[in-house]
Amino acid sequence: MMLQLLLLAALALCGRCSELDVDGVQRVVGGTEARSHAWPYQISLQYYSSGSWHHTCGGSLIQRNWVMTAAHCVNKQLQYRVVAGEHNLNVNDGTEQVFSVSKIVVHPYWNSNNVGAGYDIALFRLSTSATLNSAVQLAVLPQQGIVLPNNYPCVITGWGLTRSE
Numbered sequence: 001m002m003l004q005l006l007l008l009a010a011l012a013l014c015g016r017c018s019e020l021d022v023d024g025v026q027r028v029v030g031g032t033e034a035r036s037h038a039w040p041y042q043i044s045l046q047y048y049s050s051g052s053w054h055h056t057c058g059g060s061l062i063q064r065n066w067v068m069t070a071a072h073c074v075n076k077q078l079q080y081r082v083v084a085g086e087h088n089l090n091v092n093d094g095t096e097q098v099f100s101v102s103k104i105v106v107h108p109y110w111n112s113n114n115v116g117a118g119y120d121i122a123l124f125r126l127s128t129s130a131t132l133n134s135a136v137q138l139a140v141l142p143q144q145g146i147v148l149p150n151n152y153p154c155v156i157t158g159w160g161l162t163r164s165e
């Protein structure tokens with residue numbers, strides 16, 4: 001089920017890392033189960049392996065046919081799909097919209113050997129456009145150049161574990 005985490009913007013600077021364990025596969029652990037479709041721009045990025053699709057990362061629907069995610073989620077050897085309107089990855093919620101990916105754009109400055117440099121961002125173009133409804137909506141992005149103030153409340157959403165064991 002989709003999870004949500006409330007945290008402060010300062011977390012990005014590692015103020016509370018001891019409370020949110022980031023394990024070796026770059027998952028965030030903690031949070032509470034989200035109400036279904038409370039975050040309707042949230043998508044599940046999935047890759048194909050051994051005959052089935054596997055969730056690997058979250059992302060945000062920013063246009064009906066574009067998803068923003070993290071560059072570290074991209075392995076160009078893999079085949080991806082995007083699922084919007086998702087809540088429980090293991091059952092049919094009746095709201096899922098599944099898209100194949102026609103293009104992947106990784107930020108040209110992204111360097112997986114120097115993740116601290118930033119630029120951990122990528123765009124996926126969907127081969128068809130999402131239908132917007134109560135379960136699928138576009139994210140509203142901040143204007144270019146906006147920097148959030150310290151301690152600005154932020155929410156991380158996605159799929160993971162509410163506890164580490």
Ligand SMILES: [Ca+2]
Binds near residue numbers: 086087088089096
């Ligand atoms: Ca589902």
